[in-house]
Amino acid sequence: MERRSFLKNAGIAGVLAAGAAPAIVKAQANIRWRLASSFPKSLDTLVGGAEAFAKNVTEATGGKFTVSVHAAGELVPAFGVVDALQQDTIECAHTAPYYFFGKDEAFALDCAIPFGMNARQMTAWMYEGNGLKLLREFYAQFNIVNFPMGNSGAQMGGWYRKEIKSVADLNGMKIRIGGFAGRVITKLGAVPQNIPAGEIYQALEKGTVDAAEWIGPYDDLKLGLHKVAKNYYYPAWWEGSTQFSLLVNNKAYNALSNEYKAIVRQAASDAHVKILGRYDGHNPTALKQLIAEGAKLQRFPKDVMDAAFKASREVYAEINGKNANWKKIYADYSRFQADAYQWQGIAEGSFDQYMASQKL
Template structure:
């Protein structure tokens, strides 16, 4: 969505809500929110998504509603944003919801689960399926209102000090891995480590971990992970896509005028599109550079993929039996995903496979 189009739409929303006034917002005067990001400033893909959201809000309100964006650790720790929202310390946050699976595994369904939906399926489920409705009901328990705000697309399987030739090679391996995918790799004998982006390089360099995954070529290159581990694997079976979210304190959101609420929604949607576009545009060139600088690109062995898939089904069955929140949302998620892949396997999948084999 172009900025001009965004501003036009936001302006129309304001005029319609107000009745006739030409100003976008006049029912609520100057307002300032603080947004805590779970990402460092160096990741212009993700931190840039929050900055874009803030810029749109400011422009659409003529500067009356501003959002200050703070990198991980400036206001609260990367993994402390949910607590800060609940405590009214901040008004909003931009994060990967699966960071908070320790509070409730259902958070991961707003982000990424092993062998989950791809980016287009996830967006379709959120906006046209029951995803947003079900997750809003879940987030209400935490006094949070969520908005999709970015997606990475399918991720890479990470950087490893040694080659992975079979699932047995994962036994005892310490792997920095995001979200509750750690529940799955534990069943494969690996030891998951949940480390913020800004600390991954040091952990891999010092040997605190044997392997580490982040997102994909562009961000991995920014973090310099190829300098401390050369074996670069794909795909990240745990993240067929990763959706990031704008989490808003429900009290702060409900205090907004209807005009401001509309602007927040549209600014988040605009950022949602831009973040994925950024990854799709930048990853190809970054991958070429990584290979040129010595990265050894390799596909994860089939027995690793098969064992991980089997383990993921075991984890989901366990959660269905003990977590009512998970069971309710996952039932709808899994039905939507099954139907989506029946269609995409026919059209999108077959077309993509053919085109990837051509010399363009």
């Protein structure tokens, strides 16, 4: 009997019993992945997003493919997830890729850069522009496959022990700040500190840092940062949005059937929408509560914004001159951003400005 006829007529039970279809057996075998998060359990926006991803994978496969979610420090340190992926210690991770700019500045282009794209622009670049293609090529160097999985939207500028009246006030200030935005504020005289979310409160309380930024009202309230510093500045010029990513070990991903690969992609996309929705849904109420509890909401002075913008362009020019990965991706990123802002300035920007001025 020809093999094709055998497969057609014998039925799956007979095939499995005869051991004639190892590929089918592989596709049906139970799979268990470990997801290491770079975030503490207290941040239900982010850990909750990873849990939503895991739940979707389990439900879509009838329990044959499960993902256990581990908060920062449970399997590996918050900033150790990329090394763990490369060492085959874990199958996947949920993180903010700019944490790993020390390995290569191009990691930040999958997350946030100073004066970069907003959330809608970033998603458009990833899915309708060249973003996902270019970043997949980059991550292949690290044996990783990436998927967008969440965005914070525009962030707040953080909590400061003293008021910032001009750019001169940043001189010598120790600031907990994510990503390589630290390189920009260094040009302004500040001293950047890269501290995991779970350690920010203690650092600010003890005076290890003079200021600290995290994400925005909902998460900042959970971390209690307003209890140890009252001056709450905006906007976070270094994070017009922050895209979080699901990073998957290339070997683990390629071992999946095409069906399971599609489920991973779709589950990550669903979590991507959920995380941004949660931030947009909860930040307004949280901001009101922070103000009620004593937070002093303040806008960064224009000279701070202008000096930071100028410094960011100097940093990008420096990186362009020495990092081929960055130069290739940033060229496309910046072109897409320029076009996107021309459109959004006309449509979204003008509408948002008008609506913000109305008493709803």
